[in-house]
Amino acid sequence: MKYTTLSGQLLKEMLINGAYELENNKEYINSLNVFPVPDGDTGTNMSATIMSAAEEIKAADDTIESVANAASMGSLMGARGNSGVILSQLLRGIAKKLKESDEIDTDVFAEALNEGVATAYRAVMKPTEGTILTVARESAEESMLYAQEIEDFEDFLVKVHEKAEETLSRTPDMLPALKQAGVVDAGGKGLCLIYLGMIKRLQGKILSKDEGTSIKQEVKVDKTSVISNEIEFGYCTEFFIKTKNQNPDDFKNEILNFGDSLVVVGTEELIKVHIHTNRPGDVINKAMKLGELSKIKIDNMREQHESIISNESEENFHEKNSVSLDKVVIETEKEYxxxxxxxxxxxxxxxxxxxxxxxxxxxxxxxxxxxxxxxxxxxxxxxxxxxxxxxxxxxxxxxxxxxxxxxxxxxxxxxxxxxxxxxxxxxxxxxxxxxxxxxxxxxxxSVKTGQITYAVRDTVFNDVEVKEGNYIGISAGNLINSGESLKETAKNLVDSMVDEDSEIITIFYGNNTSEEEAFEVEGYIQEKCPSAEVSVNYGGQPIYYYILSVE
CATH class of the missing domain: 3.40.50.510 (Phosphotransferase system, mannose-type IIA component)
Structure with a gap:
């Protein structure tokens, strides 16, 4: 079926399809990490960002304006990592242009792609060519030419996708690190997948999330540092307001005296509200005057607090209360x-x-x-x-x-x-x-940081030959050395970081490293640099056997 214009419903389905295409291939994106370390996360971050947008889009009305606002707000709040933030800015700019239109043809969509690029470039202090920014920019620029000749959206997006892939193939020539690692830019490939998912919807292919691949990226909070003896405002209240031509700051001023920890952000069409209050009903009643409410969540923080201080198990605590980052507040106001x-x-x-x-x-x-x-x-x-x-x-x-x-x-x-x-x-x-x-x-x-982890693939980087499973030392963003022995790899990394001017050296050993091994490294450092103050600390960090600090 040919589409010369996009309705709000079709735009919604295309964006959700694009999100699923990226989500289902995020591990492939992760594998494009420049360093052969087990923490490639571009795919995870981009997927988390656009899946956050997809959840908001699903709840939006089938109007172009609502869908655009949902994509913008969902990606903004869900953005993870640099790639996710850049993606959220691309979507923010695209949404800004699309919501101005009652009907979207290829000319309007091309203009929206370029607005997205402009917004993303403004958000990055020092844009680097050979990244998602380049892929987005070159494909957006070409889209203006395609739009002049092509009315059918499938044919139009196929051309945009082809240009994006062509630019992606040249990213190793723009960034030497990519060429050394033998990969293309991961963020750029993520954007290509989003385009591909949108095309598939125009071709009649409705995607779903593959089983077992959903993102579950739990961010933990150290709760003991934020417990208060008394909680003045007992209910953590959150919701979204779908409205029209309303200023978030005006509503914020209306409920300013209803509690604390107040956050009101968004656009004139979609406002996110968070407040700790004793009167959640009053807050909700005021919000309903502005429009339709969604994702209403009210948590009793006093019960949560009592659960913590009564030493409930972590499992029971989460099961009963589902505490998130903002459920407990510090009692005493501080200057900083x-x-x-x-x-x-x-x-x-x-x-x-x-x-x-x-x-x-x-x-x-x-x-x-x-x-x-x-x-x-x-x-x-x-x-x-x-x-x-x-x-x-x-x-x-x-x-x-x-x-x-x-x-x-x-x-x-x-x-x-x-x-x-x-x-x-x-x-x-x-x-x-x-x-x-x-x-x-x-x-x-004044601080130099070194890290030791293991390689997830064979590669040659910075003239260092790496075999999968080797220990590797990293410092100042560079791969320094590789070896089969953790002790020798640590010693070689120390040799590259420590000199006669080093005064304070700290070793943080991870959850897969013994204290005995850490003290062996300390002994080597002390022999090499007897005048330095050397200390060993249990860090418990995953993935990295050692984190070294040299001052």
């Missing part, structure tokens, strides 16, 4: 609060001891979404919140959370736990906020 992302119970405890108020347990393979980070920000009782992403793939999601938060959020762009520890230690309550921000950002550069 800190939120960090980390993996491993040892590292979580270290961060807590340093004064971090809220730990989102995540990192590699488990990137928290924009919504997760926003909830964490709103769960600390301070208007000034420092966020430490501790992973280069989480920084953009943290920045996106900052933009939509009504608090003063300061994202310290830490790419590792050692960077955040040094930055947190440098915080001085006697200094002004501006002075602390400057100092905390500056000290990041």
């Amino acid at each position: 609060a800190m939120v960090a992302v980390a993996a491993g119970d040892g590292i979580v405890n270290i961060l807590k001891d340093l004064g971090v108020d809220f730990v989102i347990e995540g990192g590699q393979t488990m990137n928290p979404s924009t919504h997760d980070i926003l909830d964490a920000i709103n769960s600390v009782n301070s208007n000034n919140v420092f966020v430490f992403p501790n992973n280069k793939n989480i920084i953009m999601a943290a920045e996106q959370a900052r933009e939509i938060s009504d608090k003063n959020v300061i994202v310290i762009p830490t790419k590792s736990v050692p960077e955040s520890i040094t930055s947190i230690i440098s915080f001085n309550p006697e200094l002004s906020l501006e002075e602390n921000i400057s100092e905390m950002n500056e000290v990041i550069g």
